[in-house]
Amino acid sequence: MESKPSPLSEMELNRRLAELPLLDLPELTADRQEAAALAVLARRRRGPALRRVWAFTVRELEPLLVALVGAGYILAAVLRAIAAYSIAVLP
Amino acid sequence: MDVDADREQHWLAELRGGDEAAFRQIYRTYRPCLYTFLCRLSGRSDVAEDLLQEVWLRLAAHPPEPRAGLTLAPWLFRVARNVFVSYLRNRNLDSNRLGELDVFKFHAAPGPGPLEALAESESVRSLEQALRRLPSTDRQTVLLVAAGGLTPAEAAGVLGMRPDAFRQRLSRARARLAELLGAMD
Incomplete structure (x- = not known):
């Protein structure tokens, strides 16, 4: 009668597991993976910077835009008045 | 892979600010153990390479917030394991679909x-x-x-x-x- 093989002892299993070698990527692949991840990192870094620039631009330009629109209204009113005067006075 | 917890917190804080040097430190420290883990999990080095790339992209895009008690190794292994589970799910879906078409049969690779x-x-x-x-x-x-x-x-x-x-x-x-x-x- 064939006997069932006995399992490894805890100590022996620990010893065998400790023997497992650590592997690593081939150098070229490792460099490629690092570069790809750094590109993502750079994009993430640029993202908030662009948003900051956009927020600054809007904040700084808003009064100027309001002033320009206001000036446009005033100019239009003046031109309209001149036109009305011209129509009334000129023969 | 014994890394000082304070140093890890510093790396994470720098990484969240987009610091490349911090990323390189983490990459060099954890690359071999994550690659080994994924290789043994998937049984294929080409799959492990692809999955590992995904782990680094996730770290670069969404690094965890540094906080007391957070260590990087469990975070990285959790991402690696999730990436592997997604890969398994997709592979099973693909193999089921192809099996239905009866075009390809998927068998475990013979030999070592x-x-x-x-x-x-x-x-x-x-x-x-x-x-x-x-x-x-x-x-x-x-x-x-x-x-x-x-x-x-x-x-x-x-x-x-x-x-x-x-x-x-x-x-x-x-x-x-x-x-x-x-x-x-």
Whole structure:
């Protein structure tokens, strides 16, 4: 009668597991993976910077835009008045 | 892979600010153990390479917030394991669809896996083979502690389990591995 093989002892299993070698990527692949991840990192870094620039631009330009629109209204009113005067006075 | 917790917190803070040097430090420190983990989990070096790339892209895009008690190794292993589970799910879906079409039949690759071919001694070769024969959940459990160097509590967090439940699973997985090795030796 064939006997069932006995399992490894805890100590022996620990010893065998400790023997497992650590592997690593081939150098070229490792460099490629690092570069790809750094590109993502750079994009993430640029993202908030662009948003900051956009927020600054809007904040700084808003009064100027309001002033320009206001000036446009005033100019239009003046031109309209001149036109009305011209129509009334000129023969 | 023993890294000072304060240094890790510093790396994380720098990484969140987009610092490349911090990323390089993390990359060099954890690359071999994550690659080894994914290689043994998937049994294929090409798959492990693709999955590892995904881990680094996730770290670069969404690094975890540094906080007291957070260590990088469990976070990285959790991402690696999630990426592997997604890969398995997609592969099973693909193989089911192709199986329905009856175009391709998926079989386990015959002969030794790449890790067994690389093994330098008979003892390591049989261990690689035994690990490959373990069910995926058992393999993850054993590898997180043995190859990943995580504590059982950290490994339990990676698998989303309670530490005592994880210890039971680890004990069962080790017993299965010991049986397989006993039968092979």
